[in-house]
Amino acid sequence: MKNTQPVVAYENSLFLNFVIDRKYRWIRHFLIIAAIVGIHFLPTSDPPNTDEGKEGWILFTKFISMAILLGFFYINHYVLIPVFLLRNRFLVYGISLLGFCSAIFLMMLILERLDLPFIDKQDETLLDWKDYLVLLILLMVFIAAVSSLKLFKIWIVNLIRFREFETNTLTIQLEQLKSQINPHFLFNTLNNINFLIDENPKLASKVLLKLSDILRNQLYLSKGDTIELKEEVVVLKNILFMEDIRRDKFVVDFQVEEGLDNVRVPHFLFIPFVENVVKHGAHQAMKNGLHVQISFTKAEGRLCFTCINPQKKKANPNDYGGLGLSNIQKRLAIIYPNNYLLEIDEKADFFKVFLSIPIDDGTYAYG
Structure with missing residues (x-):
């Protein structure tokens, strides 16, 4: 509803x-x-x-x-x-x-x-x-x-x-959930930089500059209620880019359907899924040679996000970079009560996430 x-x-x-x-x-x-x-x-x-x-x-x-x-x-x-x-x-x-x-x-x-x-x-x-x-x-x-x-x-x-109390409570919960996302992303990236400092200082410097750019974008973009999908996509691609420079081969298929760039979405909604790719799927390729396949499409007035990555081992579907599937579901339940679809399809050799949310028409109060 x-x-x-x-x-x-x-x-x-x-x-x-x-x-x-x-x-x-x-x-x-x-x-x-x-x-x-x-x-x-x-x-x-x-x-x-x-x-x-x-x-x-x-x-x-x-x-x-x-x-x-x-x-x-x-x-x-x-x-x-x-x-x-x-x-x-x-x-x-x-x-x-x-x-x-x-x-x-x-x-x-x-x-x-x-x-x-x-x-x-x-x-x-x-x-x-x-x-x-x-x-x-x-x-x-x-x-x-x-x-x-x-x-x-x-x-x-x-x-x-x-209603005001309920709204304030939901806003606080959303801010807490978002604050759980950002520190973990920062810690993971700092660990990557620490790994690169000894191996390739120039790459470490490049990653550090890219991290600075990501944090700057997150700082200014988080001041509003929502951001445009194209801005969220930039952050996601930067995360994958920093993983790409760590690997000899890291093939990414990132598709955004035409006409979706200006669709507004909650802040950092898709970052946990991409973090999961980095944690569990960056070490091997799927049968088609891809290390990760991400797409944003539109179907029946809804924004559909699909992320497929291989698994190096059997992963816990509740483990998204330490955040936990339950926290993602809580945030979705607050923003889109009874109006979202999150499907996790875990196979022996790949891990697929499908998320469908309504395209923002101004009726949703984001935190």
């Missing part, structure tokens, strides 16, 4: 920005207040009341109701949810809501006893437990609606934080 989900999804979402961004806080509060006020002044089909005294009382009760709902909203939003609900104290949270509803109903009973009916009942009966249940249901529906807004915001913020 292709990993096309952005790491931080809210960056291009106006809705999510509006929900979580603090600069829109006052607009959000204004909309909540406007919704509560609007509910109380919705037009009805009831005939207009000509009793000015009763009309004034109805208006007064509406303001009391709005004040109660707003108070209920803000107490729940800033006190009950953070203190109880988010700390998994669900029973205390429920009891608090029940207590708040009971306090409102008690206030309505007191107003009724003062001949100031908070609820204008058509049958002119007193408030009873049925009215309490109706009030409880209405307030619970209201609190569920407004609480869902708060919880949705918290869920989005936590999701973004988790």
Whole structure:
């Protein structure tokens, strides 16, 4: 499955920005207040009341109701949810809501006893437990609606934080895996130079200059997220070149399909495979006379890397110059989750690696 989900999804979402961004806080509060006020002044089909005294009382009760709902909203939003609900104290949270509803109903009973009916009942009966249940249901529906807004915001913020943490973790893992590649390549090359110093100082000097060039390229190329395939190929060919000058005969078939030079790939992704060639396959040739056969091709929108080399002895497929196949697979799994193919074909006389990765279209976050 292709990993096309952005790491931080809210960056291009106006809705999510509006929900979580603090600069829109006052607009959000204004909309909540406007919704509560609007509910109380919705037009009805009831005939207009000509009793000015009763009309004034109805208006007064509406303001009391709005004040109660707003108070209920803000107490729940800033006190009950953070203190109880988010700390998994669900029973205390429920009891608090029940207590708040009971306090409102008690206030309505007191107003009724003062001949100031908070609820204008058509049958002119007193408030009873049925009215309490109706009030409880209405307030619970209201609190569920407004609480869902708060919880949705918290869920989005936590999701973004988790994504950022996950991204940072993957970046650290990738940097660690890359740091395991570079030192080993350096140590191997220094050993080669040490070997050449006594045999051929001029060649040792040439290899040292080539190493300097490789390290310089790696230093500057590693500053971005990816590099072009042609730049990676230069590094791979330089590694093989340094092996070539050590051998009397070292035949390399290195093919790159036309049109792939500008394809972007992660840093140092293919170096471990070429290091494996140097370690296990540089001492003898295959039946076709080649010491190593490397190709980069394109198939069905994917970049395919193939590396074939002979084996001087039975090698451990998990041993890639000390790096280990597991580390290569970890890096591939981080960069291309469920979207890469790595096949190791080990025979008695040759060792073949096939790697297929999607061609970068900008949806992959490299470390």
